[in-house]
Amino acid sequence: MSTQELEKIASQVRRDIVRMVHAQSSGHPGGSLGCTEYFVSLYFKILERAEDFDMKGKNEDLFFLSNGHISPVFYSVLARSGFFPVEELNTFRMLNSRLQGHPTTHEGLPGVRIASGSLGQGMSVAIGTAMAKKMNGDDKIIYSLHGDGELQEGQIWEAVMFAAHNKVDNLISTIDYNQKQIDGPLEEVLDLGNLEAKFKAFNWDVMHIEQGNNMQAVLDGLAKAKTKTGKGKPVCVIMHTEMGKGVDYMEGTHKWHGNAPNDEQLASALNQLEETIGDY
Numbered sequence: 001m002s003t004q005e006l007e008k009i010a011s012q013v014r015r016d017i018v019r020m021v022h023a024q025s026s027g028h029p030g031g032s033l034g035c036t037e038y039f040v041s042l043y044f045k046i047l048e049r050a051e052d053f054d055m056k057g058k059n060e061d062l063f064f065l066s067n068g069h070i071s072p073v074f075y076s077v078l079a080r081s082g083f084f085p086v087e088e089l090n091t092f093r094m095l096n097s098r099l100q101g102h103p104t105t106h107e108g109l110p111g112v113r114i115a116s117g118s119l120g121q122g123m124s125v126a127i128g129t130a131m132a133k134k135m136n137g138d139d140k141i142i143y144s145l146h147g148d149g150e151l152q153e154g155q156i157w158e159a160v161m162f163a164a165h166n167k168v169d170n171l172i173s174t175i176d177y178n179q180k181q182i183d184g185p186l187e188e189v190l191d192l193g194n195l196e197a198k199f200k201a202f203n204w205d206v207m208h209i210e211q212g213n214n215m216q217a218v219l220d221g222l223a224k225a226k227t228k229t230g231k232g233k234p235v236c237v238i239m240h241t242e243m244g245k246g247v248d249y250m251e252g253t254h255k256w257h258g259n260a261p262n263d264e265q266l267a268s269a270l271n272q273l274e275e276t277i278g279d280y
Contacts, residue, residue: 001044003216008276009080010040010215014246015273016076016280020092022266027093027101030256031147032073034178034213034241038145039077041218046226048140053083053110061140062129064114066122067147067176068102069258074111075099079280083111086280120153122146123173127163127234130171141229144173149181152190157202163234164203172225174237177212180254195238205233212241247272 001009013036021027042063050060065074072092079086084098091097098107102117114125126144133140150156163171175195179186186192199206205228209221221237228235243257244250247269261269 003219006040006044006219007215008274009044010036011246011274012277012279013040013073013076013080015270015275016080016089017072018247018261018266018269018273019279020072020075020089021260022263023090024093025260027072027260028069028258029072029247029260030180030243030250030254030258031067031070031176031178033247033250034243034245035070035073035145035176036245037213037215037218038174038176038239038241039073041215041222042143043077043081045219046222047143055113057113057129058136059138059140062113062142064122064126064129064142064144065103065116066126066144067119067150068116068122070147071099071101071103071117074103078109078111080277084109089280119147119150120155123156123159123163126171126173127159127166127168130163130168130234131166133170134168140170141226142171144171146173146175147181148175148177148179148186148192148195149189151175151192151195160199160202160204160234167232168234169230169232171234172222172229172237173234174209174225174239176241177238178241178243180243180257182254182257184254199236199238203233204236205231206236206238209237209239212239213245 017032021029047061092099098109103112104115130142196206211217225237250256
């Protein structure tokens with residue numbers, strides 16, 4: 001797909017996000033909107049995946065979402081890329097739905113490999129899976145996504161240390177660096193300091209995607225990250241994004257981390273986002 005085609009998909013995904021969250025008056029639109037380019041790039045261009053989903057994931061790239069609260073963007077992209085019917089997005093956060101607020105595995109939703117949302121755990125799962133692939137002679141790559149506020153969890157840094165020590169070099173972990181979390185800016189809640197220096201001190205290969213809401217920049221960045229695999233170090237991508245990207249009143253504030261738009265706000269959001277493929 002061309003960059004322009006991917007951008008059209010991203011616009012539709014953003015419409016999905018605000019509609020899903022509005023319908024149940026519950027969910028996390030801010031981070032979902034900010035990571036749209038990443039998910040669209042990954043699932044429509046970057047991932048080398050099998051035609052049919054199975055939990056073993058042999059001989060294909062695998063993705064793990066650690067900051068599971070941004071499930072709206074994950075579900076939209078999974079549906080739009082063919083994992084399950086787009087119409088199922090109508091069931092988001094409903095009782096007995098496969099599309100719970102945080103991704104779960106017990107209902108067997110295609111594309112979801114772990115239950116996530118308990119922050120700090122996804123890195124460990126990704127590392128373990130990457131090691132299993134190496135032990136099995138599988139040369140495919142593990143991708144994971146983490147919130148920047150999530151890095152305040154101690155388990156992350158134990159896992160980061162473990163991955164470097166064991167030379168888990170088939171892992172690309174991306175940090176959604178929007179510098180916002182549920183209670184406010186990172187620097188006010190718990191400052192992370194110099195993330196690049198931290199990961200380098202733990203012996204990771206570190207790179208930045210400075211424009212995490214520019215489709216071509218994300219495509220180029222993930223392609224570059226792939227060239228860094230297989231060289232003895234895990235790879236960290238610090239992706240600079242804007243929370244709430246695409247909806248003017250949500251951009252650049254933590255206040256839409258976990259709040260749903262009302263009817264008037266939804267209408268305003270949809271007026272800003274082009275319907276390119278068709279709403280569900």
